[in-house]
Amino acid sequence: MSRNTDVSDRVAELIEELGVDAVVTDPILIDNYRWDWSRSTATGMPLAVARPGDTAQVQTAVRWAARHRIPIVPRGAGSGLSGGSCAVDGCLLLSLDRMRAVEIDRSTRVAVAEPGALNVDVKLAAAAQGLWYPPDPSSFEICSIGGNVATNAGGLCCVKYGVTTDYVLGLDVVLADGTLVQLGGRRIKDVAGLSLMKLFVGSEGTLGIVTRVILRLIPPKPAASTIVGYFPSVTAAAQAVVEVGTTMRASMMELMDQASINSVEDLRPMGLDRSAGAMLLAQTDAPGSARDEELALMERVFGECGATEVFSTDDPEEGELFCAARRATFPAAERLGDLLLEDVGVPVPLLPRLLGGIEEIAAEHQVAIPTVAHAGDGNSHPIVVYDATDPDSTQRASAAFKAVMALAIALGGTITGEHGVGRLKRDHLADQLGPEVMALTHRIKTALDPDGLLNPGAGI
Amino acid sequence: MSRNTDVSDRVAELIEELGVDAVVTDPILIDNYRWDWSRSTATGMPLAVARPGDTAQVQTAVRWAARHRIPIVPRGAGSGLSGGSCAVDGCLLLSLDRMRAVEIDRSTRVAVAEPGALNVDVKLAAAAQGLWYPPDPSSFEICSIGGNVATNAGGLCCVKYGVTTDYVLGLDVVLADGTLVQLGGRRIKDVAGLSLMKLFVGSEGTLGIVTRVILRLIPPKPAASTIVGYFPSVTAAAQAVVEVGTTMRASMMELMDQASINSVEDLRPMGLDRSAGAMLLAQTDAPGSARDEELALMERVFGECGATEVFSTDDPEEGELFCAARRATFPAAERLGDLLLEDVGVPVPLLPRLLGGIEEIAAEHQVAIPTVAHAGDGNSHPIVVYDATDPDSTQRASAAFKAVMALAIALGGTITGEHGVGRLKRDHLADQLGPEVMALTHRIKTALDPDGLLNPGAGI
CATH class of the missing domain: 3.30.465.10 (Uridine Diphospho-n-acetylenolpyruvylglucosamine Reductase; domain 3)
Structure with a gap:
């Protein structure tokens, strides 16, 4: 029996067990499932996509894969940014997109x-x-x-x-x-x-x-007031973040650098200050009079840290406009070229050094690295922009991507604060964790997945 | 070589490796270390107590134990309530009491x-x-x-x-x-x-x-206002907890039943209402005017749920007096007899059923079960009081202890919300977790501690 016959027999068996509606085999339809938002070109070609409708069907699909030693790549909405749900060749892509109750x-x-x-x-x-x-x-x-x-x-x-x-x-x-x-x-x-x-x-x-x-779940989201500050540099803005954090807990503390401001302003003009070195976008949702006190505190600290302009609003809709601008950073950056998206984090007081270092890395490798940050957490998203059709640009981008992660690790930080390691950062995980923690990780992995079938090549 | 010689050789080796000051071998001194606050009489007799001064000494002690297949029971301050740091026979008690920087x-x-x-x-x-x-x-x-x-x-x-x-x-x-x-x-x-x-x-x-x-760490603890409500029954008080939780997050929400109120009042009289079926002790630390609003909300809800008396104070010292009374519950109960301390938790809306059920269990088994609860979390501490010198009392207490855990499990809850399983609840863990989760637990345990030397008989 040839390998292809073997494969098609196995897929036929899966269809028989799950039902024809729950298994996608058409290569054109499969193509919709084998990428995530990292657009990683390294994605593979699955045998099939299973779309179970309930837990029992997930068990059936997993047992089928275990029986045939077929790797499984699980997948939610495919919006991941680190290649964690990109396919590997010959895998079963297990899409949970039908289970949404x-x-x-x-x-x-x-x-x-x-x-x-x-x-x-x-x-x-x-x-x-x-x-x-x-x-x-x-x-x-x-x-x-x-x-x-x-x-x-x-x-x-x-x-x-x-x-x-x-x-x-x-x-x-x-x-x-x-x-x-x-x-x-x-x-x-x-x-x-x-x-x-x-x-x-x-x-x-x-x-x-x-x-x-x-x-x-918790009681309803309180109303929030929004404050926006423009700063001459990312390091000045980052310093303001550190200072605010010592006395209050903002309910949002986001940073955008000049390149991010400009790319978002290009996508959807709303009058952001294109000349500013950085913008801080913060909110407080403290109740009652405390909200005004926290706003006043942030306004004072922003000013002390060199803000050139600060304004605030209690209007939720106006606040949401700024938040939407911040959330548009990634789509806006996609218009600049091909992207390598970072997710590095450091202890909050080291954020100025991280952001300053990223500027140096960009200059050294001659690449643009617009950066946004969940600054209050020390978690930042430098976005390395390059031209995938140009080998030299690709090489410089890759070097910059690695240099940013190395910088974060050197500052006692992490290569990923919230996106996950996925496939794109996997080669760098050991640099952060070290051999002892990697060994411990593999002991747990082996205990739970001895055949290594669950999302191989991703995460750990 | 006799077993005793063998043992004393091993202990001598440990003393050589750690230094004589870091190893306790005098049985009288060892006795200080082999109990926790559960006063479990099932505690064993260790070979020795190691008191390492730093991480390297902990590694040395663990390697010594691994080499000789000697079980290790780690221990902090010995204030645990579930026997988790009680000794087992022939173990090394690893006390971390010298490492307190x-x-x-x-x-x-x-x-x-x-x-x-x-x-x-x-x-x-x-x-x-x-x-x-x-x-x-x-x-x-x-x-x-x-x-x-x-x-x-x-x-x-x-x-x-x-x-x-x-x-x-x-x-x-x-x-x-x-x-x-x-x-x-x-x-x-x-x-x-x-x-x-x-x-x-x-x-x-x-x-x-x-x-x-x-x-x-987070910014400084805000000032809190305290509210105290007396209720005719524990179920009425528990219902008030459920209602408050749907609209605000109290910074404390404690419940004491009549027996707890009375035992604390016996220990340190402060004028608590001995006739009340239950007392709620709550705080809000919302900033500014929101604190008054939250106090008013709780006062209204307490009243709607049948509180016979409600009063509140903004004075931190007066509030702390009540908190100290609540924290004195366990020492106060110790004067009532021997104790089996529970730590069951349920989904918050089921707290009235849990507390009502505990009253029924107490009546059925003819034991006193004074109860306090971190009511806002659904976590409660029924305290089964008995006389350890009386076999009949001991048997009834043990049956009641088990019945309370079975009730919590039946209500979708847990046998321990914060004290841990230790040695006292270990036989009941599988009743809550079921065979699949227990099997998974043992796979992890085996992967990390293949010889089963770390705190055997406790926790899992």
Whole structure:
């Protein structure tokens, strides 16, 4: 029997087990599934895409893959930025895009979501019941909860409200052999047994397939006031971030450098100051009179750190305009060329050194690196712009990409604060973690996925 | 060579490697180390107590134990309530009580603490720099940070500010073979690699020995106003907790039942209403005018839920008097007899059913079960009182202890919300987790501690 016959027999078996509607084999349709937003050209060609409709079908697909030693690449909405859900050759792409139910339990203040539900679906369902799900990646309108769990996604409000793992109360996970485990539940505190649930959050599909998530919700999002400050340099703006953080917790603290301001202004003109070296966009949602006090404090600190212009607004719609501009950074940068997107983080006081260092790296390698940052968390997104058709540009971009990660590690930081390691940063993980932690990681991986079938080549 | 000679040779080897000051062999002195606050009579007799002074000495002790296949029971301040740091026969008791340095990095807003440092040491050191470490077990003046990490300890303010794991940014851990791994660091967001750090939090010494903790600090603790309400029954008080939680986040929401009120009042009279069925003790630390609004909201809800008396105070000292009364519950209960301390948790809306059910269990088994609760989290501490010299009383207490855990599990809850499984609840862990999660737990345990030397019989 030839290899091709062998493969088609196996796919036929999967179709028989899952039903023809749940398996995509047409190469043209498959192509829609084998990329993520990193547009990594290194993506492979799957045997098939499985689109299970429920947990039992996920178990069936995983058991099929385990039986035939076929690698599985799980996938939510494909909005990842590190290649974590890009296909590998000969894999089963396990797309959770059909599993998108969201149920709100108002009295217990939890959302029970399937992994394919979008972040915005959870937010809207919660809001309809007078509750709030805080984590807010810039891509919240298009990214899935399953992907958020896989990467332990952050966002803009996380500087005050925490990241995805802080809201995960329960997970249903299908393990590499098809076993379903149910971890946690609708209780807020639970220390019975190991923190297995937290281990799966951020594991990028390498330890199991999440099929249901119980998320903690909190009382409604308070109204926020917005403050915008323009600074002569990124380091001056970063210094203001450090100073503010010593006395208050802003509910948002975002930084855009000059190149980011200009690329966003090119995409959707709204009168941002193109001449500024950097812009800080911050919010406070403190209640009552405290909001004015916190605004006044930020205005004073911005000024002390050299801001050339500062203004604030209590109007939520005006504030949202600035937030939308900030979230448009990535789409705006896509118009500049091909991109390598960084996600480095450092201890907050070292943010000025990180951002200053990135400017030096850009100059040294003669590449543009527009940068935005969840500055209050020390997490920044330098975007290396290059021309993929030009080998010299590609080589300089790649060198700059590596240099930025090396800088973050040298500053006691991380190569990824919220996007995940995926496939694009995997070669650099050991530089950050060191051999002992890598060895420990592989012991856990081997214990849970002895055949190495779950998202091989990604995450760890 | 007889077994005793063999043992004394091994201990002599340990003394040679660690130095005579770091090894306790006198049985009278050892006795100080082999108990925790559960006073479990099942505690064993260790070969010796090691008191390492630094991480390298911890590695030396662990390697010695690994070489000779000697079990290790790690121990912080011995204030645990579930027998997790009670000795097993022939073990090495690894006491971290000499490693208690605390260093505050003000600009990065972290504390770097050795595991033997007390929770209060971290709080005070942070406060001296204008910062705050929130987690506040009732035992915060006598419990160690290492123990807090081992159990993922909660406390009174955790209903708003989260539990220990939410503040752990970095851990140094000595693994079962003596390898040191450094996980996380001084950065707030980091998703590079698996969430190994979170796996060690709450692992009760079964996966490794924590030798250094990096803890996130936040801006200073805001002033709080306190509200006290007396209710005719625990279920009425619990219902008020549920109602308040739907619209605001109290910074404390504690419940004491009639028996707890009376035992505390016996210990230190302060005029609590002995006739009330239950008391709620809540705080709000919202800033500015919002504090008054939240106080008014709680006062209204308490009244609607049947409170017979409600009063509030903005005076921090008066508020602290009530908090101290609440924290005195356990010492007060110790005067009532021998105790089996529960730590069950349920989804918050089911708290009235849990507390009502506990009253029924007490009546059925003819035991007193005074109960206090971190009610806002759904986490409660029923205290089964009995007479250990009376076999019948002991049998009834044991049956009631099990019945309370079974009730919590039946309500979708947990057998332990913050104290850990330890040795006292270990037989009941599988009832909550089920066979699949237990099997997964053992795969992780075997991967990290193949010889089963780390805290055998505890936690998992």
